[in-house]
Amino acid sequence: MKTRYTYGGDEHIYVEMDDEMSLDAFFKSLSMSNAVRDAKIKGVTEICPANASFQVRFDPDVIHPDEMMKKVKELEHRAEDAEKRLKTRIIEIPVYYQDPWTHETLMRFRERHQDPSGTDLDYAARINGFDSVEAFIEAHHSQPWFVSMVGFVAGLPFLYQLVEREKQLQVPKYLRPRTDTPKLTVGYGGCFSCIYSVRGAGGYQMFGVTPMPIFDPEQKQSYLSDFMVFFKPGDIVKWKPIDRAEYDRILAEVEADTYVPRIAEVDFDLDAFNADMPGTNAKLMEALNVA
Incomplete structure (x- = not known):
């Protein structure tokens, strides 16, 4: 130990x-x-x-x-x-990659970035050895992620990618933190992805934004009526890429309080995962398809 x-x-x-x-x-x-x-x-x-x-x-x-x-x-x-089995849930989180709001923000803070000549996704793709931003985005959303912690900012989840260590994406934080980050930005720092639950300062690379609220102190969203914070440690996330039309459609449902996240109950077995990561991930993601 x-x-x-x-x-x-x-x-x-x-x-x-x-x-x-x-x-x-x-x-x-x-x-x-x-x-x-x-x-x-x-x-x-x-x-x-x-x-x-x-x-x-x-x-x-x-x-x-x-x-x-x-x-x-x-x-x-x-x-x-330690118990290595966990009854948990896998959740589909829609993400509008390369959205206009995080793009406008990251361009305002290029002087604080390692590579002022491009975007955060340009930089992340290059340092991880991808030929294109699209290929990097595919790697980001193609496998599930494990919520290992919620906090630092209220409701903010830290997500750890469920792949072999040598395949994990890694991107450093900004050289100096920004003073602004759009609410519900999907960010990345070190080996962790995250969702900024509120607007505010931040240093993680910005890849996109989700229309799905994950923190609601007033608990206006029906799926947050039991607790204002959506995520809890042990949750599993599958990112779903969406375009602007889908983003606007989901946002309208959120504002009408008719949006229901796609969730499936699953069992996560650490030994089984370590023995067959691709097979375990496929079963986890299939649970969403049949939910």
Whole structure:
């Protein structure tokens, strides 16, 4: 195990399962954070999972930080026996690649980019060895993605591509962050894709935009009536490329509150995935077709 424990001030303990993201590290983190939750340790106020780590917030007036650290460490054996099966859902997310709104924004911030002469997609395609932007977009949407974390900005999902490590797309963030990013931008930084849940600053490369709201504090969308945040760790995403006409059609449905995301319930088995990634992905995506 590579687990590291650190204090975060007087009210937090940070547990890092590994120093790099992997699905194995994610499942270990998930198992251990669930164990801390199930232990119902007196004084714990919040447990926040991340890609390959989690953070525990507690009340130091109820439990001393050293005692909290001891109790968390005692649960590490649960991570060693991590459950590798997950009942989850696969969701189809429509994406309008090369849309006019992210294009206008990225052109305003070219001086902060590694390659001011082109677009974010031009740069991403070139450094990943693709002959064209279209080929890069195909690689981005052709295989499913795993939601390993939700946060940083409310409702924002971090998505990890379900392919062999040597096939994963990688794109660095901007040299300097932008002060503006359109709401629902599909972005990319490092090995993670994301959806910007709200408009604001950002440093990820911008590839397109989705018309599907994923964060609604007022919970006006019927599919967000139970909770204002759509995604949760363990969700699986399949991007669906759409054109401007389809974008406008879905947006009209969203505004009329008649839009229903395509979702299928699936079982994800980490051992089966590692043994046959293409076969597992094909089964996951087929579930959407029959849903």
